Amino acid sequence: MNISRISLRQFRNLEPTELIPIGGFNVFWGNNAQGKTNLLEGIHLLGSLKSFRGARNDELIQHGETTCRLAAEIENRGVRRQVELSIGPQGKAARVDGKEVRRPADFFGHLRPVLFSPEEVTLLRGGPAGRRGLLDRAVFQADLTFLDRAREYDRCLRQRNRLLREGRGADQLAPWTEALVSAGARLRLDRGRYLDRLLPLLQKAHRQIAGGEEEVDISYRRGTEADLIDSLRGELERAKQREKMLGQTLVGPHRDDLEFCLLGRSLRLFASQGQLRSFLLAFKTAQIEDLQNITGVPPVLLLDDMTSELDRCRQNYFFSYLRARQGQVFITTTDIEPLLAHGISTARYFRVEKGTLHHDRDE
Amino acid sequence: MLDSVPSFTRLVVELAKFPGIGQKTATRLAFFLLRQPAAEAEALAAAIRELKERIGFCSVCFHVTESDPCPLCLDPGRDESLLCVVEEPQDLVAIERSRSFQGRYHVLHGALSPLDGIGPEELRVAELLTRLRPGKVQEVLVATNFSVEGEATALYLARLIRPLGIRVTRPAHGIPLGSDLEFIDEATVNRAVEGRRDF
Numbered sequence A: 001m002n003i004s005r006i007s008l009r010q011f012r013n014l015e016p017t018e019l020i021p022i023g024g025f026n027v028f029w030g031n032n033a034q035g036k037t038n039l040l041e042g043i044h045l046l047g048s049l050k051s052f053r054g055a056r057n058d059e060l061i062q063h064g065e066t067t068c069r070l071a072a073e074i075e076n077r078g079v080r081r082q083v084e085l086s087i088g089p090q091g092k093a094a095r096v097d098g099k100e101v102r103r104p105a106d107f108f109g110h111l112r113p114v115l116f117s118p119e120e121v122t123l124l125r126g127g128p129a130g131r132r133g134l135l136d137r138a139v140f141q142a143d144l145t146f147l148d149r150a151r152e153y154d155r156c157l158r159q160r161n162r163l164l165r166e167g168r169g170a171d172q173l174a175p176w177t178e179a180l181v182s183a184g185a186r187l188r189l190d191r192g193r194y195l196d197r198l199l200p201l202l203q204k205a206h207r208q209i210a211g212g213e214e215e216v217d218i219s220y221r222r223g224t225e226a227d228l229i230d231s232l233r234g235e236l237e238r239a240k241q242r243e244k245m246l247g248q249t250l251v252g253p254h255r256d257d258l259e260f261c262l263l264g265r266s267l268r269l270f271a272s273q274g275q276l277r278s279f280l281l282a283f284k285t286a287q288i289e290d291l292q293n294i295t296g297v298p299p300v301l302l303l304d305d306m307t308s309e310l311d312r313c314r315q316n317y318f319f320s321y322l323r324a325r326q327g328q329v330f331i332t333t334t335d336i337e338p339l340l341a342h343g344i345s346t347a348r349y350f351r352v353e354k355g356t357l358h359h360d361r362d363e
Numbered sequence B: 001m002l003d004s005v006p007s008f009t010r011l012v013v014e015l016a017k018f019p020g021i022g023q024k025t026a027t028r029l030a031f032f033l034l035r036q037p038a039a040e041a042e043a044l045a046a047a048i049r050e051l052k053e054r055i056g057f058c059s060v061c062f063h064v065t066e067s068d069p070c071p072l073c074l075d076p077g078r079d080e081s082l083l084c085v086v087e088e089p090q091d092l093v094a095i096e097r098s099r100s101f102q103g104r105y106h107v108l109h110g111a112l113s114p115l116d117g118i119g120p121e122e123l124r125v126a127e128l129l130t131r132l133r134p135g136k137v138q139e140v141l142v143a144t145n146f147s148v149e150g151e152a153t154a155l156y157l158a159r160l161i162r163p164l165g166i167r168v169t170r171p172a173h174g175i176p177l178g179s180d181l182e183f184i185d186e187a188t189v190n191r192a193v194e195g196r197r198d199f
Helices: A036-048 A118-125 A128-142 A146-165 A170-210 A225-238 A240-246 A273-295 A312-324 A337-341 B006-015 B023-035 B038-054 B089-098 B125-132 B148-164 B186-194
Strands: A002-009 A017-019 A025-029 A068-076 A079-087 A092-096 A099-101 A114-116 A216-219 A259-262 A301-304 A329-333 A347-353 A356-362 B079-086 B103-107 B139-142 B167-169
Touching: A002 A036, A017 A356, A025 A036, A036 A068, A036 A079, A036 A301, A036 A329, A114 A273, A118 A128, A118 A273, A128 A146, A128 A170, A128 A273, A146 A170, A146 B148, A146 B186, A170 A216, A170 A225, A170 A273, A170 A312, A170 B148, A225 A240, A259 A273, A273 A312, A329 A337, B006 B023, B023 B038, B079 B089, B079 B125, B089 B103, B103 B125, B125 B148, B139 B148, B148 B167
Parallel strands: A025 A329, A025 A347, A114 A301, A301 A329, B079 B103, B079 B139, B139 B167
Antiparallel strands: A002 A017, A002 A068, A068 A079, A079 A092, A092 A099, A216 A259, A347 A356
């Protein structure tokens, strides 16, 4: 999968930008606060409809403008498609090949970018929500139907929470508990199945990054759908009194934590910064590999400010991995020397300065 | 809008309250009525008036009707041991159109949705249980929608009805007849594949 043309108008601080990337490495370089990450954010929006920085619509639109427009031409196995996104303060409108797309699900899948931002290291160490998000985004990239099921669960959850907050009786709560159990068990099953595929890839990548000694694992509830239904029902039963007191649903996939483990110990509690980085790198590598196995094409990678965060040893691994791999990559960096040193051979360099893009050379 | 013609404006405002009708369509409809002979407009007005005057809800099944009980409830050819529960009158109409069901009906007038303040008291649930008590009904087909709310409503009713010794069933779901697989949304295909049967 390749992006063959990108056009951004009235987007953040960027001047009207037309960009012809190449199939290999595309490097956005320049000082901080010039707009490099905005470019990645724009590309990510065209694949996911969401800002990876959690920005609201009005923050994406250039100051003094009312709408912004993002467009790209995506080439997938010889098929070219035009995807467009207009963002107004009230909402986003998406088009594929000039036709309006109503269901978000019809927009996803044209471009499935994998983002790698060093800030994600903090997710490994922070609260459970960050780790769940990391996993759920990966599950969704690989299986677009996951979104519908996650929404169904969320709807059950909000309905049930309302009843709990109003202090309604057991007879009214029961059907929503049942609905929550079947939707929730399904989400846990989706996550577990994904992890079953991901783990061997993760372990292999991690061995290559960190050497053979440090075994990694991700522990999460496993089992058949029937097992998961029984166990979630049991958890809810045990939480009944506390739920009544606190007026909300206290157990289920929306509260689950994933334990990322290194040598059998919790990564969150015991890992050094370097070990966290290795883990994240291995996780992303595995995600990329899995996505490629599933779709049959290498996904587009968006790498935000990699060189500043990775030490030399991990850089060596990652760049040799990237070089060996097919597929399109977009990288932001303040310093292009490490890229040149790593022999990123076919690359197109764009210097970013005060929101303007200068295509300065091809290597 | 035509501010100097308040009666026209009033009609546009009223028409624009219809579901699926916006300001532009409402204006088009109003101009259409304006060009029609007076008799046509009178007929429409009368039809609307009669709708509210003559049509009410059946006191047995709560379907829309001009006579109470409704013809469906009085039809001796209907199987009294079979009862189909639906959310809205239009759902009943859809099932009737299929001619697949020979029992009687019960319209709930909605589905459970705590977020919208709709609990069992807001629906015709108590009336349903009253109908089931004499023991004539042997099976209840719960044909609420396949939305999160419809499913929860079905679960709620099943829990109430099963203890009465009555069989509770739910329509099958899956791929619509005569449709191409390629045009069906992923979630439906997903469920249909999971619920596959021996051939």
